[in-house]
Amino acid sequence: MTQRKFDPARDGLDEDPPRSPIPRSDFHSVMRQAFSRRALLKGGLGAAVIGLFGLPLSGGAVRAARPAASPSTLLGFECVPTSAADAVSVPPGYRVQVFLPWGEPICGTYPDFDRHGGNSASEQAEQMGMHHDGMHFFPAEDATGRPRSDAGLLVMNHEYVDWLFLHPRGPTLTAPRPADEVLKEMNAHGVSVCSVRRGEDGEWTLVRDVRNRRITACTPMTVTGPARGHRLMRTAYSPEGTRARGTMNNCSHGVTPWGTYLTCEENWNHYFGYRDAAARPALDRYSVSHAPGRFGWYSTRGWETVPSEADPDALFARFDATAQGPRAETDYRNEPHTFGWIVEIDPNDPHSTPVKRTALGRFAHEGIVFQPPVEGRPLVAYSGDDATFEYIYKYVSRHPYRAVDAGGHLLDDGTLYVARFEPDGRGRWLALRHGENGLTAENGFADQGEVLIHARLAADHVGATAMDRPEWGAVHPQSREVYFTLTNNTSRTAGQGDPANPRGPNPFGHIVRWREDAALPASADDPAVEGFAWDIFAFAGDERSGSVAGKPLDAGNIFAAPDGLWFDGDGRLWIQCDVSAEVVNQGPHARFGNNQMLCADPATGDLRRFLVGPVGQEITGVVGTPDGRTLFVNVQHPGETTSLDAFRQGRYTSHWPDGAPHRPRSACLVITREDGGVIGGGTPPDPAA
Template structure:
């Protein structure tokens, strides 16, 4: 995701490869863009089970997908409040700093709360989340009255720490690596990262937290986690604090998220680079170890984001903060003599069982290490392998697929972390190549691939997945963010948020726009369908939607109007009915409108046509959007990102998050500090979201 506030557009750009954007061995052009536009919702629902959600008959309400969008579109808006479609209410809950147990003081506008207290209060910058139905103290995928809300906290804003601790002119900032910060402020930030799990219950207007629930728990950048999978115990993750390579010091920069088929929370580590520093390194610049660190953005004498500098406090406990310094020290004989490998223990899909608060989070290393945005799975079928899709959110990075070795069994629903051991620790990791003819292929990242012969093991490939993907010629994409799989068609949708550095001469069919020297500033959504089954090696693709202001003719290839135009699609979520929800994280269109949430009714690949962009690149586009199939549903307050999205099984409540708002959004009564928070959207008549009115 883009960074704002504390991080002012810190977007990683560490892919130096000149990978051919498409495989040179192209088959002759295929006419795959045919047919399919006439599929109906009834036909869809007869084909695929909605196995990750409750079925219609189980929740007792009509969950048929709408045939068209009938609500009045929310207009463009630049104010400090939030707007939602007529007939709906939006309620703010769980703002940053809210205590989740008794004995913790309320958030104070002077920000003088103890950093350690964030182990027991909502963290900062709410992001990806999921609603887990709770019934009889356990997971119930059809229960909506009570549930556990698992939620990410991506990073921290300046308004987390006391005002007097920030100055614009820091005399120590000239040498960034030597900058010094207060231990109290760094502790506050460490514990404001991570994940919150809170119990919520339905109220007449939405939902509220159940304070002191035994399930309420925080996982932070200071909460030890387990390592599991192919890299567990390998030389690459052995550290000074754990020479066995079995644990990590915490979780960090949690961004998008998702559900596992068995009912656990799959959180992600995205911009983990930000909190690490690397000083004058004994590693020779250009050698193997340096290339590994640099490929993940950590070059010598740098900090991922200098606003953090977590390694610098001198007023803390012994060795408390040096774990964030990944420098290979000159005096070290072994890698475990310093903290260089701590960096390698971050960047993974991380599994949390919200129903087992005494358990540790588990980093699933077999799914690869990169800037994970989120993780989405294909609705499973009994006796078939599970398939997960992931994006690496940085400029010019890749799209990945993981196929588990184990075959799905329905008896594993509710199986917790043991089920995760079964399905996420052994399998095959692949990276995507998009061909210009509208086809694509998955290239395996393992020692079975001769192109990776110079890697010593599958553990090395997983820990340095980016380098392996470079070697096999993966297609560089315009910042792959959220991934979501249609429960109707099983097609995979990926937001490519934007890429300000995409040059006109570098466009390709899957990333075909660059304008006015600003690259692909508005982004697009690509989709693909497997052609050899979900575990197969080939797919076909098209671009579902080109984001653009409605009045930018050469960019507005999807013919958007003032009722549905958007910029920088980011969050992406298919609800149980097959409605697609699109969220934005924009900096290129905010003079006209704040970030937003749109509802969409996509069809499937093959419903559009081929076209040539104004920069001369031929591509494959889905059907033109209309207000009946794409419409603006919500607009957030000024300065915010609209992100994090989940829905109750009965589709009567939609949860979204408002990140880094400006003005006084989320401030305590009479206060001036804006705060991130969760918004619960419900229908005023108590009905199903986008359903027919009950009044």
């Protein structure tokens, strides 16, 4: 997720809320005694931890990874150079198809896309949304029940909108906002479910299928888990606190072992505000705007300013979280509490109602990733809170996973933990359970529902480690080691560094990894589930500041702002980058060019740049077909660096993928090898040949 300053003449509105870190003076003191800062940055924290404690990351209770494959076998492609061109580049021997761009009709009446932004709100609700992000391919099955690699459902998130390009002449910048304009923005958010198929010519196409659908910021949702029916979830729309409307700011995602899609709500806070005379700390902790006496929390959003006569169901007014009367059931003071969750969607049932799973906690969810399920053992999943100085969380189901009856109930009853990274290369999972670790009524947490609704406050209270913007996670399919990207944090000062976040400021980011003490916990109450060993896998940066597994970077793999993360079935780690629009191709970031995707062999530390995208975009979302021969990758917000004045003059910084003079469009890339081989594998081409 991009982080940048708010520009009132621009869409923006996806920047991450800043926060000062919780003081950890005792923690820092121990760290300084154990390690020198110079040693940490020169050799990598992982090397320091192993040298001091003799603790190899993949040892202990975790199953050993497969023997390291030679780089020419696991990473069999030629490095792509950095680029600032308005184009997509991939290694020799690969081909790219642009697929399912914003506005592509996918359901309903299948309305054609208007290249000038002229589609209506109702038409947008039947077209691909804007700003593609996390996604998953759910394969169809052949006659024997085996997964196919040429057909299935491609489900993807649409995180936010670039309203300069969404509307014919850009948005209305003053209140009141027109209802259809705002509704179109709402309908460009959410999730798309698309039936897709590969033809005999190798090209992928959309299939008209009853399962195709759009889920938007208006779609009715059900609330389950400990916060269901909670007093803090009650609104005029759902006085009983069991329903919600819509999902938005859908960043990364997750996939359940039983085959459903999890979409994650990230920077939802920017759409809300409240005008109460006094501050409300629980909303302030989530950076919901407090502007007494003023409407339009940002002059460029203003969803709540749609005239009441055009809003009989309070579809727009709900974004004003001001208390209007004595009871929450009469207004929308609690509407912000209905966002910030993980939402489960059944892609195969077009009539199913999406479910907000509150046991997974409420914060700026970047994504959710599962440990491979084990029959008879609890289900384990991880999620990051993508904002500066926020936390990494873990969920352990109360009931064991059993394939025969596994389902969403496993996500409704369990324990949410938050991570503390200790200076000795060890870590602890701190339980966010009411009545434990000081999470009591006396300390402001009346019950478990309140602990989860105010998960950030609970994590603050138990003393979790404030991280440098936790983004995507990935679990190694063989070793079960967990990797998490920490994209950057320029707000951290040198004095605020700690072993897990040793660089202050941290403009380029890093990747942390850990192994659980018990990879297969016997139960949610097993003390072994609360311990782990960790190190830093990679420091992003250039040849002087970056490294992977202790190896310095070179021209073929320098990178910044790691964001998306995914393991393929062979154990290749795909790393996607999101340098923000404020700094991309400028100053210290100029060396990195446009945002890119790289591939790493964790066993050897080999890292190579695989893809570079067009101008002003973020590379995000990556998944492959079961045979590994097709890779889907998303390009989000190309041309985002276009200013309002440039837009009005028709001078876009990007015209990708349709070419000049057309508006840029987010789209999915379908990547295949010309020889039909596995993506990333094989022997790299000989440049001299």
